[in-house]
Amino acid sequence: MHRYQSPSPDDAAYIDAVVDRVEASLDESLLPVDIFNDDRIFAAEMQRIFTKNWVFMGHESEIPNKGDFVMRRIGVDRVILVRDSTGTIRVLNNHCRHRGTEICHEDSGNTSVFKCPYHGWAYKNDGDWAGAPLMKDAYGEKLDARDWGLLRAPKVETLFGFVFASLSEDVPPLREALGDAVWAFEAIFNLHEDGVEVLGPPEVFTVKADWKNGAENFAGDAYHVGTTHYSNTLDGFIPGLNNVAVAAHGYDFGNGNSFIGHSIHELIAPPFTLWGYPEEVRSQFQFDRLDDVQREMIENRPPTIGTIFPNLSYLRFPQPYKENEWPIPFTNIRVWQPVAPGVMELWTWEFEYTCAPQEYKDKAYLAGQYGFGSGGVFEQDDTVVWEGIAKAGKSSWAREAGMRLHLRQKRNGPDPEWQGPGRYYESILGEYLQEEFYRRWVKEMRSHKTTQPAEIRAAGIAAGGAETVGTTASTETALAAIAETEKKQGALA
């Protein structure tokens, strides 16, 4: 199922033609359906988007201690997100430089050394080569630590604890790359100096839909809620879901990064400003950390749903967690992880402000998981409606007929009075945010950013003197681990 191939020159012509067709279609507010399930397009996305841009990896609170690691993915690759022994966060390729074997097979843990299960090469937790069994006999001398270290994402940066990595050097710094979306991040995650923290490990499930459908949906689709999720009104859980699109607004921060905002206090009740946070949480908020426009925004129409290109999304909405209790906001972070054409893994995490009382965190976790994730009474139905799009993408009839999807809701244009960055739209109807997502997709699919070969990069770093290669504490640990193994093997022989 995990297919990847780099596009051949013939494929490149095909891909360029598809991308041209997508752009021409967007100019008519249409979208060719075949981009949602196509081997060559998928391969090009992995190459041109996922190895060339900032991609979300996880949150610092998932790896609080030196040596902590969690397994993540960039494109189709499994990667190690680790806090090394100096405290620096690294993103390492999970393949041994000797024969390519996968190094790490656990989803999380703490280690100073990653040891390959094939011949026993050992790597420090910053990725540097640390040693190998029978080193003198097999190699004579130590190998260069960085030349033969694990491939390392050249760029890793954080924003409010959210860790992003880029496999390409050819990207602007994270804040610059995210541009105006940083302003929304501030409004959402910067209400307290201690920020937010993860409430548990991610849950992961495979969905037979294209990653772009999830990303597009969270980028601006408030329109589907009244239909896809109406069962949650019919069963008495949440009244009025058929009207939420009317109270939804759009924030376009450019580059395919966008948010939906909801006037929750109009939907539920006047006290439901600030996402509906109850007193015990809102009383801790440090409003002076935000500017006036951010404050006014989160008061009256806070960003509730959003997408950061390519595949990170956010959701914060109040929901009941128990019978006869008021809805409380939860914060759900998700990744639309491509796996194959028309197949993704959905990774979801629950977050909360670190300063919130534990009791509140527990309740918010329940509220979030009841609505979203594999068991979620909202999410379950999303997984199904998106599946159909992947099928259409592969349909010979749809392809032969050149089926294009409709993005032609009437648009009223942005609010000229808007004081914040980007653009603000009073109504979410118009599908302009979804269009922006696909415009960015077109741009990235055309870009010719490079990923430098690892050796060149390693040499560059060594020449720059940014890395010191020497025997550090963790190299010693690594060598000790190898010696230990050899002793045992000797004893067995």
Next chain:
Amino acid sequence: MTSEQVDLTAEQLRHLAEDFLAREAKLLDERRYDQWLEMIDDDVLYEVPIRAAKFDYDEETSAGAFRIRDDRYLLALRVKRLATGQAWAEVAPSRTLRVVGSVIVERGELPDVINVESAVLLYRQRGHDELGDIIPVRRTDRLRITDTGLKLFRRHAVLATAILHTPNLGVFL
């Protein structure tokens, strides 16, 4: 019944528990959810923990991390939602078969409680899927003996999969 229960033999307890699990599976397979809810205690806690690939079994699930953690209200609400006909993950509903085995029955710490473990292979062919999914799960249940029969008041359903390969948990485990 509580006082009588203490007198039940291990054999009788096993019979009660196995009969309960088999009937429960049949009700769920036939989507007779209202009858199923009658087998559920008011104090039920129904949990599906998140599982990860770890060397130590005990570390595979971490405290407080759940795909699902329902009390009676939330569980019954799922049933109500399915009945709306607009819970699209289950329209048309999955056709399921639950094979329950490896049953272990032990007396609980309270006289009216039986601890029951079971392994379930849940076959699920969703709406118009051609191929079905298999959801493997080991359940640790507590059953309460009441005047109106056994009631499920605790279910801890541990999936054998870290990455779930059915697109949602729209069916009960």
